[in-house]
Amino acid sequence: MTQAASPDLPRVVVVMGVSSTGKTKVGTRLARQLGWRFVEGDELHPPANIEKMSAGTPLTDEDRWPWLDAIVEHVRAVLEEDTSVVVTCSALRRSYRDVLRGADPDGSVFFVHLHGTFTLLAERMDQREGHFMPAALLQSQFETLEPLEPDEVGALVDVTPPVHVVSAEAEREVRRGGQQA
Template sequence: MDTDVSTTVQAESAAPEHAPQHLVVMGVAGSGKTTVATLLAQRLETEYAEADRFHPQANIEKMSAGTPLTDEDRWPWLEAIRDWLSAEADAGRSGVVTCSALKRSYRDLLRTARGRVCFVHLDGSPELLAERMEHRSGHFMPTSLLPSQLATLEPLGDDEPGFTVDVTRTPEEIADLVLDRRADCGRTDPSTSTGTSAGTEAPR
């Protein structure tokens, strides 16, 4: 990994309030990231990117074979997503991107993107997520990888800019909630704290 994430917080603090705000729709497979992110990009009239497009072919082949990715596999992918967000900010645009962003260290890297980053964690029960994966088509990731993703997942910390949403809501309801809360994302005022679910987190 070629990024020093130790300067993440300082870089974000230096970003002005009017800097473009990126939405990273995160969570394990089957949480509905693509559907929600597409809706958000449409409503915000901004750019959208699917994280899978940034994976090198070797990663896709591993996942298709049911082999979990390692950190070494993920760093170049995460850096490519970070660079896309930075390019959007340089163009004066906010970006919406899907990304599992399972670990705090992965999210810290994404937060080094230019602009401001807000994480939207789509969370649901393992049973619901597995059922969704069983019924989707055209995706290379098998349901057998869900347990490893759930084991790797580190929920958003109270000091991270973002919030958790229960995926039993409809995509439209989730998009409405995100649009209502995104202006407060990253603020330190306890009344608008982020990294929390505000009653929307699904039971684990």
């Protein structure tokens, strides 16, 4: 059951971070906690992007623009149903987040940046089964990552603890309004 948008909260939360930080796990849980709709950003990749990543080649900006546009379009359609949205997207660069901020016409987009060490995430990637993303791409994900800048509304959340602790922390940050620096 999804709830109507609340005037005190953002309408869109983007759960971002490099591969294997738990965007899907934490995002689904966070959406449930808030009673919002969940959108899996990976499902909106053009098939060519999935093929490329599966073959071990990092995506380029040109690969990512149509994907980001598809996410924006999808989220906007969901918002029209008068519900708020938690969406997953690596959102590695500032310029990608500038596109994603367009998902809410009122500009109310909050970023939860999940972060963990390379060693921890490589271990989680190795243990994960049935996912298209090879562990070899983790290095390029870290190289591409541009953390949230002070003027971006959002919060950094450590993914070392168990998922339920991470999602509780994410919810606290969303309700608190994040850094809003």
